[in-house]
Amino acid sequence: MSTYNTIKPIWAPLLLIFFLCFYFVPALAFDIFLGTAGPGTFSYFSGRVLERTINKQIKDIHCKALAGSGDIHNLTNLQQGSLDIALIDSRMLYDAMNKTGNFQFLDINYKSLSVLVPLYNVPITLIVRHNTGIKKLDDLKGKRINVGAPLSPQNYLFRMILTAKRWSKKDFMLVTEISDSQSQDTMAFCYGIIDAMIHIGIHPAPSLQQLFKLCKADMADMNDSDIDKLVFSHPAFSKFIIPAGTYTGQTDINTFGSQTILVASQDLDEETVYKILDAIFSNRKRLSNANPALSLQKPNISKIKSMGINLHAGAVKYFSRH
Numbered sequence: 001m002s003t004y005n006t007i008k009p010i011w012a013p014l015l016l017i018f019f020l021c022f023y024f025v026p027a028l029a030f031d032i033f034l035g036t037a038g039p040g041t042f043s044y045f046s047g048r049v050l051e052r053t054i055n056k057q058i059k060d061i062h063c064k065a066l067a068g069s070g071d072i073h074n075l076t077n078l079q080q081g082s083l084d085i086a087l088i089d090s091r092m093l094y095d096a097m098n099k100t101g102n103f104q105f106l107d108i109n110y111k112s113l114s115v116l117v118p119l120y121n122v123p124i125t126l127i128v129r130h131n132t133g134i135k136k137l138d139d140l141k142g143k144r145i146n147v148g149a150p151l152s153p154q155n156y157l158f159r160m161i162l163t164a165k166r167w168s169k170k171d172f173m174l175v176t177e178i179s180d181s182q183s184q185d186t187m188a189f190c191y192g193i194i195d196a197m198i199h200i201g202i203h204p205a206p207s208l209q210q211l212f213k214l215c216k217a218d219m220a221d222m223n224d225s226d227i228d229k230l231v232f233s234h235p236a237f238s239k240f241i242i243p244a245g246t247y248t249g250q251t252d253i254n255t256f257g258s259q260t261i262l263v264a265s266q267d268l269d270e271e272t273v274y275k276i277l278d279a280i281f282s283n284r285k286r287l288s289n290a291n292p293a294l295s296l297q298k299p300n301i302s303k304i305k306s307m308g309i310n311l312h313a314g315a316v317k318y319f320s321r322h
Contacts, residue, residue: 029062032272035074035086038067042202042293043087043260046119049290050262050280057279061272072102075263079110084268085276087119090258090307094236097308114312115304116262116273117280120293123240123257124157125199126220127211132195137224141167143195144174146185154180154198164230183207190215200257202293204246212247219247223254231256235306264312273314281322 032054036047047065054063066083068074071092077083095101096110103110128134132143148154155177162168169175176194178185186207188194199208211217219242231237242253264273280287280296287294298319304311311319 032063035083085264091236118259128196130216146176146197149179270314277318
C-alpha cells in the first residue's frame with residue numbers, strides 16, 4: 001500500500017473542513033463610532049437605539065455608541081476623525097459652524113462636517129406652579145423663577161429670552177440659579193421657593209410627570225411675537241407644540257427649542273450614509289416605540305444651509321429617492 005493512500009483518508013476531511021470554513025466566513029464588518037452625550041442622557045439612550053438598529057439592519061457595519069463629555073467633545077472628535085457620526089444639538093452645531101458662543105475663540109475648523117438627519121426635538125418648556133396665575137410668557141414678570149446654574153443651557157436660554165423680551169432681572173421678584181443636579185431645582189419648585197423653572201428636554205419626561213402628579217405643576221404657553229422673532233432670526237431654533245395630554249390635564253402648549261441632529265464627517269462615504277439612513281427610516285416604528293420623542297423628520301434643507309452646514313451627499317441621495 002502506498003504512503004499516499006495511507007494518509008489520504010486522514011487529510012481529506014481536514015482539508016474539506018478548512019475549505020468550508022474559509023469559504024463561508026463572512027467579510028468582516030467595519031466599525032462606525034457614534035458619539036453621544038454621557039450615560040443617563042437621552043442622547044446616550046438614542047445612540048444605543050441607533051446602534052442596535054444599524055447593527056441589526058446592516059450586515060457589513062458594526063456601530064458602537066460612545067458616550068462623550070458633550071457636544072464640543074463630539075464635534076471636535078468628529079472633525080479629527082475619531083468619530084464617524086455623532087448626535088449634536090442644533091444650537092451648538094450652529095455655533096461651531098459660525099464661530100459664535102463657546103466656539104468664538106476655539107481655533108478649529110468644522111467645515112468638514114455635514115448633516116444626515118434631525119433625530120428628535122429638544123423643546124424649552126416653562127414649568128409653573130398651578131396657583132401662580134402664569135398662563136403665558138408675559139405673566140412671568142414680577143414672579144420668582146429659577147434659571148439653572150451659571151453657564152448651564154437653561155441659564156443661556158433665559159438670557160436669550162431676556163434679550164428677546166427686552167427684560168432684565170429687575171423685572172422679576174426673584175431670579176435663582178439653582179442647579180438641576182440631584183433634583184435641587186425640582187425640590188425648590190415643590191417647596192414653593194420658586195414659581196417657575198426652565199426645563200430643556202424631550203417629552204414626555206419622567207421627572208415632569210412626577211412634578212405634575214406630586215407638585216401641581218403646569219406649563220406656560222410661549223406663543224409670543226418676540227419669541228417668533230427670536231426663532232426666525234436664529235436658524236438653530238424651531239417652533240414646537242407639546243400635544244395636549246402629554247401630561248395629566250395639560251392642553252396644547254406652544255414653545256420653541258433646538259433639535260438633536262445626526263452629524264457626520266464628509267469623509268464618511270456616500271454609500272455608508274445611504275445605508276445608515278435606510279436602516280433608520282426602515283425602522284421608524286422601532287424608534288418611536290423605544291421613545292415617542294424619536295419621531296424622525298426629513299431635513300429642512302434651507303434651514304440647514306442657513307446654519308452654515310450642508311446635507312451629506314449620501315443624505316441628499318437618500319432623501320431624493322424617498
